[in-house]
Amino acid sequence: MTHTKKKQPVAPRANLTMADLAELAGVSKITVSRALSESPLVNAETRERVQALARKHGYKLNVSARNLRLRRSHTVAVIVEMKPSSGRTMWDPYPLSLLGGISQELTSAGYSVLLTTRQGATDAPVQAADGIILLGQGAHQDAVRFYDRLGMPMVVWGAAEQGGDNHIVVGSDNRQGGISAAERFVSIGRRHPVFIGNPDHPEMAQRLFGFVDELANHGIKPLLLRRAEFTLESGIEAVRSLSDRKVRFDAIFACSDLLAMGAIRALVELGQSVPNDVSVIGYDDTPLGASFLPPLSTVRQNWQEGGVLLARKVLAQIHGQTVQSQMMATTLVVRAT
Amino acid sequence: MTHTKKKQPVAPRANLTMADLAELAGVSKITVSRALSESPLVNAETRERVQALARKHGYKLNVSARNLRLRRSHTVAVIVEMKPSSGRTMWDPYPLSLLGGISQELTSAGYSVLLTTRQGATDAPVQAADGIILLGQGAHQDAVRFYDRLGMPMVVWGAAEQGGDNHIVVGSDNRQGGISAAERFVSIGRRHPVFIGNPDHPEMAQRLFGFVDELANHGIKPLLLRRAEFTLESGIEAVRSLSDRKVRFDAIFACSDLLAMGAIRALVELGQSVPNDVSVIGYDDTPLGASFLPPLSTVRQNWQEGGVLLARKVLAQIHGQTVQSQMMATTLVVRAT
DNA sequence: CGATATCAAGATATCGATATCATTGATGCA
DNA sequence: TGCATCAATGATATCGATATCTTGATATCG
Numbered sequence: 001m002t003h004t005k006k007k008q009p010v011a012p013r014a015n016l017t018m019a020d021l022a023e024l025a026g027v028s029k030i031t032v033s034r035a036l037s038e039s040p041l042v043n044a045e046t047r048e049r050v051q052a053l054a055r056k057h058g059y060k061l062n063v064s065a066r067n068l069r070l071r072r073s074h075t076v077a078v079i080v081e082m083k084p085s086s087g088r089t090m091w092d093p094y095p096l097s098l099l100g101g102i103s104q105e106l107t108s109a110g111y112s113v114l115l116t117t118r119q120g121a122t123d124a125p126v127q128a129a130d131g132i133i134l135l136g137q138g139a140h141q142d143a144v145r146f147y148d149r150l151g152m153p154m155v156v157w158g159a160a161e162q163g164g165d166n167h168i169v170v171g172s173d174n175r176q177g178g179i180s181a182a183e184r185f186v187s188i189g190r191r192h193p194v195f196i197g198n199p200d201h202p203e204m205a206q207r208l209f210g211f212v213d214e215l216a217n218h219g220i221k222p223l224l225l226r227r228a229e230f231t232l233e234s235g236i237e238a239v240r241s242l243s244d245r246k247v248r249f250d251a252i253f254a255c256s257d258l259l260a261m262g263a264i265r266a267l268v269e270l271g272q273s274v275p276n277d278v279s280v281i282g283y284d285d286t287p288l289g290a291s292f293l294p295p296l297s298t299v300r301q302n303w304q305e306g307g308v309l310l311a312r313k314v315l316a317q318i319h320g321q322t323v324q325s326q327m328m329a330t331t332l333v334v335r336a337t
Numbered sequence: 338m339t340h341t342k343k344k345q346p347v348a349p350r351a352n353l354t355m356a357d358l359a360e361l362a363g364v365s366k367i368t369v370s371r372a373l374s375e376s377p378l379v380n381a382e383t384r385e386r387v388q389a390l391a392r393k394h395g396y397k398l399n400v401s402a403r404n405l406r407l408r409r410s411h412t413v414a415v416i417v418e419m420k421p422s423s424g425r426t427m428w429d430p431y432p433l434s435l436l437g438g439i440s441q442e443l444t445s446a447g448y449s450v451l452l453t454t455r456q457g458a459t460d461a462p463v464q465a466a467d468g469i470i471l472l473g474q475g476a477h478q479d480a481v482r483f484y485d486r487l488g489m490p491m492v493v494w495g496a497a498e499q500g501g502d503n504h505i506v507v508g509s510d511n512r513q514g515g516i517s518a519a520e521r522f523v524s525i526g527r528r529h530p531v532f533i534g535n536p537d538h539p540e541m542a543q544r545l546f547g548f549v550d551e552l553a554n555h556g557i558k559p560l561l562l563r564r565a566e567f568t569l570e571s572g573i574e575a576v577r578s579l580s581d582r583k584v585r586f587d588a589i590f591a592c593s594d595l596l597a598m599g600a601i602r603a604l605v606e607l608g609q610s611v612p613n614d615v616s617v618i619g620y621d622d623t624p625l626g627a628s629f630l631p632p633l634s635t636v637r638q639n640w641q642e643g644g645v646l647l648a649r650k651v652l653a654q655i656h657g658q659t660v661q662s663q664m665m666a667t668t669l670v671v672r673a674t
Numbered sequence: 675c676g677a678t679a680t681c682a683a684g685a686t687a688t689c690g691a692t693a694t695c696a697t698t699g700a701t702g703c704a
Numbered sequence: 705t706g707c708a709t710c711a712a713t714g715a716t717a718t719c720g721a722t723a724t725c726t727t728g729a730t731a732t733c734g
Contacts (some may be wrong), residue, residue, distance in 0.1 A: 028684050033722060043682060061466035064404035065720035068689050073401060073463075078452070080440075096433045103417075105452055112462040113452040116439055117413070125411075125449040128400035189713055230630040265630070288625065291569040293602070354690055365714050370692060380712060402690035661731050 015060055022194035024057070025050050036061070055130060075315055076106055077114045079127035081136040081143045098135055099308020109315055123150070131314040133157070134167075149337050152315035155310050159202035168317075172201045172301040173327040178210025180299060180332040181281045183255040186218050190251035190279055196238050196263065197230075197255030204255050205284070210313065211253055223249065230255065235262020243270055250278055250288040257282035257298055265298070280337040294336035301330055348375070352397055362387050374396070411649055413443055414466035415450045418473040418480045427614060435472055435494060438644020439669035446652055460487070468651040470494070471504075490654035492647050494571040496539035503653075507647050509638040510664040512541045513548025517669040518590040519619045523555050527588035527616055530559040533575050533600065534567075534592030541592050544620070548590055560586065567592065572599020580607055589613055594635055601633070601674065624650035631673035638667055 018036075022029045027046065034042045034048035036059075042050075053059075061276060067073045078099065090257060103113050114129055126132065131153035136143060144156055144167065154167035185193050195211055197204040207226065215222055225242065227234045235254060242249060254260035260282030264274050273302075274276050282289055287299035304329055319333045354364035355373075359366045362381065371379045379387075390396075402407035405412045406537065423436045440450050451466050463469065468490035473480060481504065496511060522530050532548055533543040545561065552559055562579065569656055572591060576599075579586060591597035596621030601611050609615050611631060619626055622637035643665055653660045 018722095019720075030685085030703085030722075031683060034683090037722090041682070056711080060464045061461055062403050062405070062720050064410060065689090066399035066722075069722050075451075085385050097435070099433070099452070103452060107454060114412075115436070115440060115450040115452045117444060118544070124400055125400055127397045147729090181581070231624070233699070249682080262628075291599075332612055355692095356690075366690090367715085368713060371713090374692090378712070401692050402719090403692075405721085406690080406692050503715080548722070614692075 015056055017062065017063070021050065021053060021057070021059055021137055021275060025053050057240040064098065066256050068255050072130050073128050074175060075129045076131045076133060076311070076318075077113045077116055078102060079116045079128045079134045079143075079147065080139075081134060083118070097303035098307040101304040101309075102133060102311045104306075105308045106315070107191065109311070111315065123255070126150070127152075131155075131318045132167075132315055133310050142234040149150065153314055155313045157207050157310060166276065168313060168323055170306065170313060171203065171327055172306060172330050174206035174330070175210035176327075177283065177299040177301075177330040177332075178207040178212075178253070179214040179329065181207075181235050182211045182214035184297075184332060184334065185251045185253070185279060186215070186220070186279065188279060191220060192246075192249045193220065193251040194225055194249045195222050195255075196225045196227050196235065197261055198228050199224070200224060207253075207255060222253075223247065227255075227259065230259050232262035232265070234257050234266075236266040237262075237264045239266035239270070242282070252278060252280045254280065254282050257284045257286045257296060260281075260337075261289065262290050262292075262300070264292075275337050281332070284331055285334060290335070297335045297337045299330050300333050302311035341654050346636040350478075352394035352399070353394055354399065357389065358390060358396055360393070362390050372448070383567070408531060410465050411447060411469060412449045412451050412466045413468045413648070413655075414453055414463045415439060415470045415472065416453045416463065416480075416484065418454070418471060434457060434640035435647065439470060439645075439648045442585070442645045442648035446648070448652070449480045464489075466493075468655045469504075470647050470651055488666075492650045492652055493655070494643070494647060496543050499530065505650060505660055506662040507643065507650060508664055509542065509643060509667050511543035511667070512547035512668040513592070513664075514620065514636040514638075514669075515544040515549075515668065516551040518544075519548045521618065521634075521671065522588045522590070522616060523552070523557070523668060525616060528557060529586045530557065530588040530590060531562055531579065531584075531586045532559050532590050532592075533564050533572065533596055535565050536561070544590075544592060550658040559590075560584065566593075567596050569595050569602070571596040572596040572601075573603040574599075574602035575606070576600045589615060589617045591617065591619050594621045594623045597633055597635070598626065598629055600630075601629075612674050618669070623669055627672070633668050634669050634672045634674045637670050639665060 015321065016027070018029045018032045022032045025032065025046075027050070031046065032040055032050050032054075035047040036054060038047070051095050070335055080096075099113075099115075106113055106199055114125060116126060126147070129152070132147055132150070132155070134147060134154060134156045136156070136158060147154060148167055151166055156167050156169050158169060158171050174245075182193070193211075193215065195208055197208065198274065199205045199208050212222060214217075227238050229314065235258065238259070239252075243266075252263050254263055260280050267274055267278055267280075274280055280297065281297040283301075285298045289296035289298050309328065313323045313326070355366045355369045359369045362369065362383075364387070367381065368379055369387050369391075370376075370444060372384040373391060376385070391433055402599050417433075435452075443450055448467075454661050455465060463485065468489070469484055469491045469492070471481060471484060472490060473493070473495060484491060485504055488503055493504050493506050495506060495508050495520055519530070530548075530552065532545055534545065536542045536545050549559060560576050569601070572595065576589075577597070580603075589597070589600050591600055597617050604615055604617075611617055613633075617634065618646070619633050619635040620638075622635045626633035646663065646665065650660045650663075
């Protein structure tokens, strides 16, 4: 006595193949393939018949087989690489906002998004992709180099660094953001501005440079206040430390909206008026900042658009075109602070 | 004169195969395959030699070929399906928080995450996966049915509905969340509570039911205030409408922290004291609520853990085990409101 | 009418890996 | 010595799709 049919532990659904379909339709595999891919090489009547059969039996294309034959996977790996120092959850909302645009653009181009963090032991999944989008939060040059040597099309989000052999960089124009903030402060007559942020982070460093340079044009030298965290608490604490040190200041440029809101809260506690005594500009234009009281002035980055741009650039690279790094404009949104 | 080598537009890197490696090592393909997969069937010395060669030449496994042969992709499709009504960006942070746990768990199990929205014309990419995780925001029963008939292992995030043939449901215990809020209000002597949220959304409906039922045990009937949006503005507006209608109330259970914060802001504007006149409980325990003034009481859902659970359940299904739907406990976090 | 396009479909090879069965030489044991 | 056992490796078939080259039938043209 023999087992005629083994128990199938994994996927009991018996998928039928093109060969099966071919037999059912009384044609060859290749004709089925052509019919399903709308090739003009098959008779219209045949095509209809095959397609109807495929629908009827719930035929599913075996993507692996097709990928193998075509030598491409129609997949782009999106690697979310955060600064390894912060052992916290890898999922600050920031890089995720880009994901919207990325996913939208890739999907509509017929590509899939393979989401990865670096922690994965193997790079096998990444190598299966046709290209790479690397999202990181500063200080990840080692990651860039690591993936760069895979020799795959790659686009990195961030501050414009050199841009290696295979990869290019897309990011928002942080320097311009810093300049805008400086211009605003100058135009409303502030003379003692403070910068709150973390210059070790390349993107923030750009903001700082823009800020400092523009202010220098007007003979102003801002105070740099380092903060590693971009939370509300960190902002509160930052302003308190300024107050403790009896520092005189009349403007704050913070590297995130949360930081800015924290700062404002601390200022109010200290009896300072915003924006009369101290003017505050945040960064990111989060929805929260807009409905904060008072509504927060901020530098806007368009994440959605950034994601779309990232996607377009990888796709272009995959299609063999030469593409260039690009910085996206930032906008100063002046509200009440 | 003939072209001996065509220009390769896409990927100029000539990947070498196991066959190449075999030739280099003077063994057969199979031996290479075995050596690279640490099979005990090859001599240790041979294994080392092959592996060294692979490293030296930067050999990359062709994942498509392996997937084809092994008839599995080691990939789980994560489908982010939002309520189609809201034409807004599909990327509220909510489902994305789950992504952290999902990605972490799947990656460490050697699986990849294929990220998708439904908008993609084809389901081909999804069908290439070994399983599906469906993240949605209420009112997506049609989506569930759609993917259910693919006959693949599937886990859905949300309120426990029937749970179809192939899929099970994981979510947080919204009903319990509602009960906790009710208990709290009762225990501090509130008699006129209001519920703000959207009962069309299954998860919110559960919260409402729990809330209503528990209050009923104490002879209290809450007021239901429908709000479709979960923003700060919506919360503000909700309280104003209550005030306009001269409704008497002493407690608010809001379906999101933002809603709650908006409500508090409106209450303060109206000269009401929180929590003396009106007690407020939010939902989600966002970091923002914790640092709000006054710090917000809220019902906490553990997203990270939810993601992990989702991932574990699909994997179990993929491995042929029978798994069951599960609701995760919620915690009432009592702060100042 | 014969030669040549044109159209529809099929035969075969191939993508790169792994499962299965077969082979080889060395060793153990009676 | 003879035969079973075992360790290491190889030959071959196979996963399911598509590219390339053919084939056969029909249409077109000078």
